[in-house]
C-alpha cells in the first residue's frame with residue numbers, strides 16, 4: 001500500500017513538472033506571465049514578468065490579475081524571489097499580490113521579500129499605505145494575512161521599498177547577488193509610475209511599465225538595452241486621454257531607435273491594439289531597426 005502511494009506521488013510530481021513551462025535552466029531570460037491589459041477581452045493575463053537566472057525566478061515585475069496563475073504554470077518558486085517590483089498601483093499591475101502572499105504561506109520561505117513600488121500621488125496611495133490597506137492588522141482588507149507586514153503567523157515579511165517617482169534620473173534600488181536594479185519615474189497620466197532596469201551578467205533588461213513614452217531620462221536609462229518590454233495598448237490615432245497614459249507605436253519606435261535598444265518586446269496588449277497589430281508593427285519597424293517581438297503569456301525571451 002505504502003509502495004503504491006509512493007509511486008502515485010512520483011507520478012503526480014512528474015505530471016506537475018511536465019505542466020510547468022519555465023524558461024531554460026541556464027542563462028538569463030524574461031518570462032512573460034501576463035501580456036494583456038485591464039480589459040477582459042484579450043485572452044491574456046494582466047501584467048507580470050519574471051526574470052530567470054540559471055533556472056531561478058529572481059525578480060517579479062508587476063503582479064496583475066492572472067499572473068498568480070501563470071506564476072504557478074511557469075514553475076516559479078516564491079522561495080527564489082529576491083524582489084517584487086511594482087511599476088504602479090493600477091489593478092492590472094498589482095491585484096494578484098494578496099494571492100501570491102497567501103500562496104507564500106504554504107512555501108518554505110522565511111526570509112523577508114523586498115517589494116518596491118511608487119510613493120503616493122494623485123488618487124493613489126504610496127506603497128506603504130497600499131500594503132496597510134491590504135494587510136493592516138486592524139483595518140486591512142486581508143487582515144488575516146497581517147503577518148506579511150511583520151513576519152508573524154507563518155508568513156514571510158514584505159519589506160516595502162517606496163520609491164519617489166523622480167523622472168530626471170534613475171535611482172539604484174538594489175544590488176543583490178549579481179543583479180543591479182535601478183528605477184526611474186515615468187509619465188502615466190496622473191498615476192505615480194516607475195520603470196525598472198535590471199542589469200545582470202552585462203545584459204540590460206528594461207521594463208517600461210505603463211507610460212506615454214515622452215520622458216527623455218527613461219530613454220537614457222534604456223540605452224543599449226538588450227531587451228526592452230514596452231506596452232502597446234493603444235493605436236497611433238488614440239484619443240488625447242489615452243496618449244497621456246500610453247505611448248503610441250511611433251513614439252515607442254522613435255524612443256527605442258534613439259536609445260539603441262537591441263530588442264523590443266511589445267506587451268500590455270488589448271483587443272483595441274491587437275486588432276491593428278500588423279499596422280502597428282509596420283509602423284514600428286519602419287523607424288526602429290532592432291528585433292521586435294510580440295509578447296505571449298509564458299513566452300521566454302533572452303537578451304540580444
Ligand SMILES: [Zn+2]
Nearest residue numbers: 088090188210
Ligand atoms: Zn496603468
